[in-house]
Amino acid sequence: MAYRHLRVGLAAAALAAAFATAVSAQQPRWTWLDRPPLVVDHPVLARSAARLYAGSPRWREALHAVADTGRRVVLVTPDKIRVRDADAGTETPFDPDVIAEAQAIADDWSRVDTVVVVINLPLLDRLYTDATARDLEADLDRILAHEVYGHAVPYLLAGHLSGKCADPLPGQRATEACAIKRENAVRSELRLGERREYGLEGLAMTRRYR
Numbered sequence: 001m002a003y004r005h006l007r008v009g010l011a012a013a014a015l016a017a018a019f020a021t022a023v024s025a026q027q028p029r030w031t032w033l034d035r036p037p038l039v040v041d042h043p044v045l046a047r048s049a050a051r052l053y054a055g056s057p058r059w060r061e062a063l064h065a066v067a068d069t070g071r072r073v074v075l076v077t078p079d080k081i082r083v084r085d086a087d088a089g090t091e092t093p094f095d096p097d098v099i100a101e102a103q104a105i106a107d108d109w110s111r112v113d114t115v116v117v118v119i120n121l122p123l124l125d126r127l128y129t130d131a132t133a134r135d136l137e138a139d140l141d142r143i144l145a146h147e148v149y150g151h152a153v154p155y156l157l158a159g160h161l162s163g164k165c166a167d168p169l170p171g172q173r174a175t176e177a178c179a180i181k182r183e184n185a186v187r188s189e190l191r192l193g194e195r196r197e198y199g200l201e202g203l204a205m206t207r208r209y210r
Contacts, residue, residue, distance in 0.1 A: 037066035037156075038148075040075045045119055048140045049075065049148075056189040059145075062153045071156040073148055074116045081118055094118055100143050102151035110161040115152035119143060138192055145186040146195075150179035167198060174198040 040046045052059045066072065078094035094101075098120060105114045119140070128136045154165040165178035174180050174197050184194050 035067070035070050036072065037063045038073050038075060041080055042075075042077050042119075042121065044121060044140070045075050045077070045144075048137065048144050051137070051141055052144060052149075052186065052190070056145075056186045058185055058189060059149055062149055062157075066153060066156045069156060069159065071113050071159065072115075073152045073156065074114055075144075075148070076116060076118055077121050078118055081116065094120070096120070096123060099123055100147050102147045104152075104155045104161060104164075106161050112155045112158070112160055112163070115155050117144075117147045117152055119147070141190060142183070142187060142192055142195070145190075145192075146179060146183040149186050150182040154178070154182075 038049060040049060053063070078096070081094055082091040083094055084091045098118075100117070100119050102115055102117045104112045105116060106112050124136065124140065128139075151165055154163045155161070157163060165182060167179050168174045168177040174195065175184070177198070180195055180198070187193060187195065
């Protein structure tokens with residue numbers, strides 16, 4: 001399988017101002033203003049991240065732990081990235097049919113300092129044309145819980161590709177997979193329901209179109 005790399009080009013706004021008064025019990029190595037653990041380039045994504053921060057103690061603890069490492073999640077929309085095929089040496093736009101993806105950026109020693117999380121807001125806008133704002137916000141929060149807390153944070157706390165928290169393996173129950181366990185922990189705190197299946201079954205969007 002060809003390796004894919006995400007090349008990011010953005011002038012991102014750091015999601016630090018809203019949380020500048022939050023401090024951990026121990027003196028952190030880095031402050032949120034020095035090197036914020038979450039960098040966001042779109043106000044809709046920033047609002048979702050703020051809801052998660054306000055409602056989930058696990059999310060807050062995770063971001064403060066990441067901040068202490070100096071590593072970060074970069075949360076972007078598809079227009080800000082290109083996908084590079086390492087074998088062919090070509091670059092293409094982000095797949096317009098993929099809702100979200102987390103990609104760890106590793107060096108030659110598999111060390112990870114940054115994880116790029118792409119949220120396909122144009123696709124979500126098309127899928128939710130007749131949905132309520134509450135449904136869209138709830139599903140966006142579920143998606144961020146999975147991609148950021150489920151996938152990105154374990155990479156960053158490990159600082160290495162060995163920190164991978166995987167989606168379900170073939171034959172594995174979805175609720176036993178690392179990333180979905182982590183997602184469900186945040187969902188529980190926000191009362192967003194439990195994800196029992198892999199795919200889109202845990203989203204309000206899917207329930208509406210059955």
